[in-house]
Amino acid sequence: MAERSENGRKNDPEQTKEDILLVATQEFSTHGLAGARVDSIAEKTRTSKRMIYYYFGSKEGLYLAVLEQSYRKIRSLESDLHLSNLEPEEALRTLISTTFDHDEANPDFVRLVSIENIHHAAHMLRSEAIRDLNVSVIETIAGILERGFDHGIFRRKADPIDIHMMISAFCFFRVSNRYTFGTIFRRNLSDGDTIERHRGMIADAVVSYLKS
Amino acid sequence: MAERSENGRKNDPEQTKEDILLVATQEFSTHGLAGARVDSIAEKTRTSKRMIYYYFGSKEGLYLAVLEQSYRKIRSLESDLHLSNLEPEEALRTLISTTFDHDEANPDFVRLVSIENIHHAAHMLRSEAIRDLNVSVIETIAGILERGFDHGIFRRKADPIDIHMMISAFCFFRVSNRYTFGTIFRRNLSDGDTIERHRGMIADAVVSYLKS
DNA sequence: CAAAATGTACTAACTAGTTCGTATGTCAAG
DNA sequence: CTTGACATACGAACTAGTTAGTACATTTTG
Numbered sequence: 001m002a003e004r005s006e007n008g009r010k011n012d013p014e015q016t017k018e019d020i021l022l023v024a025t026q027e028f029s030t031h032g033l034a035g036a037r038v039d040s041i042a043e044k045t046r047t048s049k050r051m052i053y054y055y056f057g058s059k060e061g062l063y064l065a066v067l068e069q070s071y072r073k074i075r076s077l078e079s080d081l082h083l084s085n086l087e088p089e090e091a092l093r094t095l096i097s098t099t100f101d102h103d104e105a106n107p108d109f110v111r112l113v114s115i116e117n118i119h120h121a122a123h124m125l126r127s128e129a130i131r132d133l134n135v136s137v138i139e140t141i142a143g144i145l146e147r148g149f150d151h152g153i154f155r156r157k158a159d160p161i162d163i164h165m166m167i168s169a170f171c172f173f174r175v176s177n178r179y180t181f182g183t184i185f186r187r188n189l190s191d192g193d194t195i196e197r198h199r200g201m202i203a204d205a206v207v208s209y210l211k212s
Numbered sequence: 213m214a215e216r217s218e219n220g221r222k223n224d225p226e227q228t229k230e231d232i233l234l235v236a237t238q239e240f241s242t243h244g245l246a247g248a249r250v251d252s253i254a255e256k257t258r259t260s261k262r263m264i265y266y267y268f269g270s271k272e273g274l275y276l277a278v279l280e281q282s283y284r285k286i287r288s289l290e291s292d293l294h295l296s297n298l299e300p301e302e303a304l305r306t307l308i309s310t311t312f313d314h315d316e317a318n319p320d321f322v323r324l325v326s327i328e329n330i331h332h333a334a335h336m337l338r339s340e341a342i343r344d345l346n347v348s349v350i351e352t353i354a355g356i357l358e359r360g361f362d363h364g365i366f367r368r369k370a371d372p373i374d375i376h377m378m379i380s381a382f383c384f385f386r387v388s389n390r391y392t393f394g395t396i397f398r399r400n401l402s403d404g405d406t407i408e409r410h411r412g413m414i415a416d417a418v419v420s421y422l423k424s
Numbered sequence: 425c426a427a428a429a430t431g432t433a434c435t436a437a438c439t440a441g442t443t444c445g446t447a448t449g450t451c452a453a454g
Numbered sequence: 455c456t457t458g459a460c461a462t463a464c465g466a467a468c469t470a471g472t473t474a475g476t477a478c479a480t481t482t483t484g
Contacts, residue, residue: 032246032327034243034247035246116391117389120391121395125395165410169389170381172381173381177384180329184343201374208421212420
């Protein structure tokens with residue numbers, strides 16, 4: 001096991017990169033791309049600014065790395081659900097709950113996506129990796145909708161991307177607009193009861209829409 | 213009518229302020245608070261940077277003025293609808309269409325709200341004006357829901373703020389996340405057919421939720 | 425003329441990115 | 455199992471360019 005030498009230094013590239021990414025995620029998500037300070041990130045790291053440029057090349061390079069890592073973390077979640085074994089309605093409700101809980105648990109991710117939208121998704125466009133990720137969700141939804149329609153449970157033939165958007169919109173907005181919404185209506189959206197009510201609400205809304 | 217003098221200068225404080233605000237709205241909404249450049253705003257104005265500081269004191273002061281003006285522009289819209297004359301369901305559908313069209317027509321506003329959320333709504337908190345604006349929407353929705361429930365049209369007793377959030381979420385997300393969503397799913401959300409379909413979709417979803 | 429409105433040119437502070445030098449790990453040769 | 459040479463990993467201090475904000479002078483307007 002590698003120990004620290006007298007002056008405290010020890011080479012551990014993987015750990016160093018992880019450390020930088022963790023701090024940078026926090027900084028970018030709370031200050032935006034332009035608002036984030038490389039010096040500030042460096043300070044909070046156990047390494048130096050030099051290493052940020054050594055590993056990530058530039059501020060934008062670091063930002064892109066943060067964005068990619070955030071998207072990569074989600075991929076695993078949805079594919080682990082095995083929704084095809086469930087009844088269509090239950091499958092849909094499970095998928096919605098998962099999306100809901102993910103956004104609720106990952107405000108940093110939500111904020112990064114908001115930031116990326118402010119920049120017209122310019123960085124995402126340049127990243128091959130990110131674009132391919134969300135495709136599987138659509139296939140999952142398409143399957144559920146088809147089965148539901150065939151079983152006569154859903155009366156409406158809806159477009160899977162539209163349904164995904166409907167779900168995402170609600171789950172995402174709750175987190176992304178938490179502060180302005182909370183300020184205007186004096187309501188704490190991270191409150192336990194509210195979370196429970198909203199989780200059920202979006203599921204009921206989507207299901208009743210498909211059944212009507 | 214005031215004419216320009218020989219060197220081209222003419223005093224017109226109101227026009228100058230309006231001009232600055234217009235340019236600043238554009239700049240802040242496309243670059244964010246930190247990303248916006250005061251010099252860049254000044255250049256695009258027909259006046260100078262000096263005047264920005266003369267009228268708005270600081271970059272943040274200008275940002276706050278932009279934010280307040282954007283919110284003020286909406287207030288008039290909703291109060292002009294006279295929804296109490298309409299049947300509950302039609303009233304609700306009209307309100308939803310109005311919200312939908314507003315967000316679709318005002319991407320700058322949507323982006324400013326997103327930006328404000330990244331800053332934890334810190335500036336909005338300091339502005340007395342903004343907080344009071346959206347209260348009337350809730351009263352309108354509350355009235356519609358109550359009438360609908362009494363008439364037996366809506367089977368579900370829902371919280372008006374929740375319903376407002378459901379509507380806002382969908383309308384807002386379509387615009388705020390247009391770029392990332394469009395990039396991932398290769399879909400243009402500003403396309404005419406898509407707009408029509410989504411406008412109907414959110415209305416149907418809310419109505420069927422309340423009826424179920 | 426006085427007050428309000430405006431333009432020009434400047435500055436102090438900040439910030440992304442770099443330079444230069446040092447430490448650490450590893451792997452082959454002795 | 456040392457040694458030493460080379461690549462990788464790292465730190466401190468510096469720099470060039472940018473940016474929010476200002477001092478000072480001038481013009482317009484009532």
